Amino acid sequence: MSDDLKTTLNVYRGAAGEEAHYDQFDVPHEEGASVLDALVWVRENVDASLAFRYSCVSANACKECMILVDGKVNYACTAKLSTGTVTVEPLAKKKLIRDLVTDIVPPKERLGSVDAE
Amino acid sequence: MMRVSTDVFVVGAGGAGMYAAIAAAREGADVIVADKSLISRGGATIMAQMTVASAVGHEEPDHWTHHLADTIEAGHGLCNEELSAILCEESVTRIHEMDEWKVGWARVEGRMTQVHAPGHGLKRCVYVDYLNTGPAVARALRGEVAQRSGIRRASGLAVIEIIVQNGEAVGAVAIDVESGETVLVEAGAIVLAAGGLTKLYKRNSASINMGGEAYAMALRAGAELIDMEFVQFFPIGHLAPRMVGMDPIMWDPFRYKVGGRLLNGNFEEFIHNYGASDGGNYTARRDVASYAIYKEVEEGRGSPHGGVWLSFDHIDPKVMQEKFGPMIGRLAKNGIDLQKSAVEVSPIAHYHMGGIRVDTEMKTRIPGLYAAGEAVGGANGATRLSGNAIPEAFVFGERAGKFGAAFAKGRSRAPLDEKSATIVLSEPKSQLKKGAAPDGSATALMTELQALMWEKVGLFRTGEKLEQALARIREMQSDDLRNITIPDDAPFNQALLDWYELRAGLLCAESVTLAAINRTESRGAHQREDIPDASPEFERNQTIGLSGDQLVTGWADVPRISYTLEEKQAAVI
Numbered sequence: 001m002s003d004d005l006k007t008t009l010n011v012y013r014g015a016a017g018e019e020a021h022y023d024q025f026d027v028p029h030e031e032g033a034s035v036l037d038a039l040v041w042v043r044e045n046v047d048a049s050l051a052f053r054y055s056c057v058s059a060n061a062c063k064e065c066m067i068l069v070d071g072k073v074n075y076a077c078t079a080k081l082s083t084g085t086v087t088v089e090p091l092a093k094k095k096l097i098r099d100l101v102t103d104i105v106p107p108k109e110r111l112g113s114v115d116a117e
Numbered sequence: 118m119m120r121v122s123t124d125v126f127v128v129g130a131g132g133a134g135m136y137a138a139i140a141a142a143r144e145g146a147d148v149i150v151a152d153k154s155l156i157s158r159g160g161a162t163i164m165a166q167m168t169v170a171s172a173v174g175h176e177e178p179d180h181w182t183h184h185l186a187d188t189i190e191a192g193h194g195l196c197n198e199e200l201s202a203i204l205c206e207e208s209v210t211r212i213h214e215m216d217e218w219k220v221g222w223a224r225v226e227g228r229m230t231q232v233h234a235p236g237h238g239l240k241r242c243v244y245v246d247y248l249n250t251g252p253a254v255a256r257a258l259r260g261e262v263a264q265r266s267g268i269r270r271a272s273g274l275a276v277i278e279i280i281v282q283n284g285e286a287v288g289a290v291a292i293d294v295e296s297g298e299t300v301l302v303e304a305g306a307i308v309l310a311a312g313g314l315t316k317l318y319k320r321n322s323a324s325i326n327m328g329g330e331a332y333a334m335a336l337r338a339g340a341e342l343i344d345m346e347f348v349q350f351f352p353i354g355h356l357a358p359r360m361v362g363m364d365p366i367m368w369d370p371f372r373y374k375v376g377g378r379l380l381n382g383n384f385e386e387f388i389h390n391y392g393a394s395d396g397g398n399y400t401a402r403r404d405v406a407s408y409a410i411y412k413e414v415e416e417g418r419g420s421p422h423g424g425v426w427l428s429f430d431h432i433d434p435k436v437m438q439e440k441f442g443p444m445i446g447r448l449a450k451n452g453i454d455l456q457k458s459a460v461e462v463s464p465i466a467h468y469h470m471g472g473i474r475v476d477t478e479m480k481t482r483i484p485g486l487y488a489a490g491e492a493v494g495g496a497n498g499a500t501r502l503s504g505n506a507i508p509e510a511f512v513f514g515e516r517a518g519k520f521g522a523a524f525a526k527g528r529s530r531a532p533l534d535e536k537s538a539t540i541v542l543s544e545p546k547s548q549l550k551k552g553a554a555p556d557g558s559a560t561a562l563m564t565e566l567q568a569l570m571w572e573k574v575g576l577f578r579t580g581e582k583l584e585q586a587l588a589r590i591r592e593m594q595s596d597d598l599r600n601i602t603i604p605d606d607a608p609f610n611q612a613l614l615d616w617y618e619l620r621a622g623l624l625c626a627e628s629v630t631l632a633a634i635n636r637t638e639s640r641g642a643h644q645r646e647d648i649p650d651a652s653p654e655f656e657r658n659q660t661i662g663l664s665g666d667q668l669v670t671g672w673a674d675v676p677r678i679s680y681t682l683e684e685k686q687a688a689v690i
Contacts, residue, residue: 015608032359032452040560048558048612049604055154056324060362061252062158078361097295101609108263109156109272111121111149111293111300 005029005083009038011050012089015098022087023047029083034058035069036076039088039100051099052076066091067100118299118535123149123269124525125518126289126304128276129311129331131160132507133490135258136211136514137308137521142267146522149302150268152326153275153294153614157259159326160312161491162510165251166364168234168242170504171212172205176231176240181205182682183238188505191236192498193641194656195344198678199477200496203516208508211515212243220257221245234503235403242504247443248364254507274300275614276330278541279307279338279486280533286338286485288533290541294614297607301538305525306485308517309335309473313491314625315348318466319571322354322365328563328618329625331492335473336624340481341662343494343673345625346632346643347470349501350576352406353379354465356424360451367444368427368462375440379406380426380459381418387425404644407464411576414463424463429455464576468506470497470642471632474660479517485524489517495658495676499641545616549605559615562597566590566619566626574630579647580637587630594623628668632659635670 007027014020025046027038036054043050056062058077065076068089076088094102125141127134130152138150152159172179184205189196216222216229222243223230231240245253262268273294280288286307291300314329315321332342353372355365371377381387388394391409393401401409410425420426429437434456438445441455453460472494479487490510497505573586598620604612636659638652639645657672 015606030359032357034359034361037359043611044558044560044564047604048560048615049552049606049610051606051609051611055159055326056164058361059164059324059364061163062154062324064155064158098606098609101295103295105155105272105295109270111151111269111271111274112119 007038007081007083008085009042010085010087011042011099013099016096027081029081033081034077035074035079035081035086035088036065038081038086039076051097051101053101053104064104066104068092118301118538119293120301120303121149122303122530123147124305125149125308125521126302126306127151127308127310127518128289128334129160129309129490129492130156130270131310131312131490132162132254132258132510133492133514133517134160134308134310135262136511137310137489137518138268139258139261139265140515140518141522142265144519144522144526146267146305146525148268149271150262151271151274151276151291153273154326155272156262156270157255159324161324161327162507163251163255164322164324164364165254165507166248166367167250167370168232168244168504169212169250169507170234170237170242170502171208171508172241173209173212173229173231173243175229179239179241180686181209182685184208184241186682187237188497188502191500191502193500193651194498195347195641195658195675196498197495197658197676199676200493201498202678203477204496204505204509204512207512207515211508211511215254215257215511218257218261220253236502237504248367250507275617276311276334277617279334280537280541281338281483284339284483286483287530290538292542292614295608297610299538299542301533301535303530303533304485305528305530306487306521308479308487308489308521309492310489310514310517311492313469313472314622314629315466315469317567317570317622317626318348318575319567320354320356320463321466322351323466328622330618330621331488332473332628333621333624335481335486335488335492336628336661336663338483338486339663340483340486341474341660342628343471343474343658343660344499344632345471345494345628345661346636346659347499347641348466348629349468349470349642350407350464351467352403352410352464353427353462354467355460356420356463357422357461358452360453363447363451365465366467368460371429371440372427375429375432375436378428378431379410379462380428381413382420382425383418384426387413387418407576408644410462410464420461422461424461426459427462428459430457430459468501470494470499470501471629478520479513480520485528487517487521489514499643545603545613548599548601548603548616549613550602551605559601559603559612559619562593562601563615563619563622566593566622570626570629574626574633577644577646578633579645580634581647583630583634587627587634590623590626590630594627598623628661631668631670632661635659
């Protein structure tokens with residue numbers, strides 16, 4: 001166990017239409033940990049308001065946790081957490097909702113849009 | 118506030134919910150199927166990489182009554198045999214229907230491949246290669262749902278409460294997760310298909326949506342639950358090192374096929390110290406394996422993360438290559454080389470036998486309210502037979518959708534008052550505050566609850582531990598839950614949903630604990646260290662319901678089938 005190692009998570013914050021900023025969170029680093037583990041840790045221990053999507057918990061089955069990790073498209077659950085600083089941002093090509101959450105819902109799965117037809 | 122109206126409203130879009138939506142649409146009903154995650158992406162179905170039990174008889178001659186006999190035997194006297202019989206008989210129809218929907222069951226020369234799974238008398242379990250059953254099932258059903266014009270899909274809709282008027286279910290209150298907007302749903306029938314509660318245990322194979330919300334919604338609507346004390350633990354779930362993209366219960370078939378050795382923290386075999394032989398064939402019963410692992414850890418002989426080692430390093434690399442196939446590469450991506458090092462395993466919470474009490478039409482005691490899938494209790498008694506979870510989703514989903522649609526058809530819908538939604542959502546309003554809450558979050562309390570359930574309401578229970586758990590759960594309900602600050606950050610306020618999930622989880626935890634206290638015997642998945650034997654007087658189902666805010670328990674005779682299995686077999690021939 002490597003209790004002394006840590007990662008600084010540099011996280012995009014802000015909702016659509018707001019001015020964005022980045023928050024830094026120091027996250028303990030455990031061997032084999034994923035970026036998703038670190039995000040979950042932040043929500044539980046530091047800031048419950050951080051918004052990101054995931055559903056299947058590291059089975060890489062739901063594919064909902066897709067974000068930018070250090071500028072590259074990746075699944076938060078399969079992206080290994082490195083030590084040092086890791087920057088996480090919402091997908092650039094999808095409409096931003098808040099923080100790391102983007103609009104990835106297929107249009108026909110929206111109650112509002114379907115009802116408006 | 119957004120208002121929608123539909124014949125059938127399905128809560129949860131895993132295997133059971135999607136099947137319910139399809140079946141209701143086939144009856145001509147219009148349907149909304151909602152999931153707080155994305156349609157078909159959340160829930161348990163997509164996580165299930167293993168096998169599906171069905172007496173299709175492709176591998177060897179079989180009949181659903183044989184499947185039923187095995188299901189009832191696994192259930193230790195508590196199966197609702199009427200439900201079990203429906204599950205086994207209709208599994209055959211549903212597996213063929215899924216085949217038409219191109220799920221891609223593994224085949225050799227046109228016939229479905231069926232494998233043997235623990236507890237089955239013959240080769241009965243179909244699957245999709247390799248460890249791809251759940252994702253393939255989810256994809257096939259997603260396609261069918263999308264094709265049907267009568268079905269509206271609502272991803273990111275979190276259902277909070279069922280609205281009951283004059284003793285009947287008439288709609289639901291939901292929150293649109295992305296916008297935070299309240300959604301009032303008027304419905305002719307409602308199907309609860311939002312899964313089980315295994316997420317309430319620290320070690321589990323669940324998705325984040327398996328926190329017992331279907332059970333809590335049913336209780337709050339006035340329906341009953343049954344046999345909540347029976348949580349199934351899988352003996353050798355993956356514990357360490359960190360493994361992503363693989364089913365945590367995947368080791369079991371490989372242990373059978375290849376012969377993995379279970380070793381304690383001192384790298385010694387230990388199963389033989391618990392009255393079982395594991396040498397050579399590695400087929401110690403699951404409950405014995407679980408108990409042995411639990412005891413080794415308790416007595417300080419566990420592996421570093423609190424489990425035991427599963428080692429394959431004595432197996433010939435050629436055999437490993439042949440049996441594991443492409444899994445070797447997927448394990449390598451996780452930095453796991455079985456020839457070089459062992460992995461750590463531990464029992465993990467895997468499935469809930471208890472659930473919502475329904476009749477054979479999947480109807481609860483509240484008219485208009487139905488349940489499907491793992492949310493239903495009773496079909497699997499005190500322990501579920503391997504491979505019965507996915508057919509349960511299909512079969513009970515299809516029935517709930519079909520009968521729900523028929524009920525909705527004959528019923529008039531009156532517009533609901535928006536006040537009913539406002540009242541439902543008023544509860545945590547005073548706890549909402551702008552800005553982050555640095556501590557005391559609902560997720561931190563959920564983590565505490567998971568540890569509490571694991572340690573005191575887990576695999577091996579005692580009256581003393583259960584009472585301790587009950588006291589803390591009740592304190593969390595009356596105190597912690599009401600006093601935490603919820604960050605008020607819309608849109609996508611996950612923290613608010615976490616609060617509702619915690620409220621539901623605590624009610625379920627209280628139900629499981631109370632039921633476990635009352636069942637002063639050991640049977641199936643409910644094992645009391647202080648009362649190790651089964652007792653004939655407890656061959657009864659335990660019911661639980663809400664009266665005001667108090668849980669009330671009772672006992673009911675186990676529903677039995679009135680025919681013999683031989684009669685059914687003779688009728689076919």
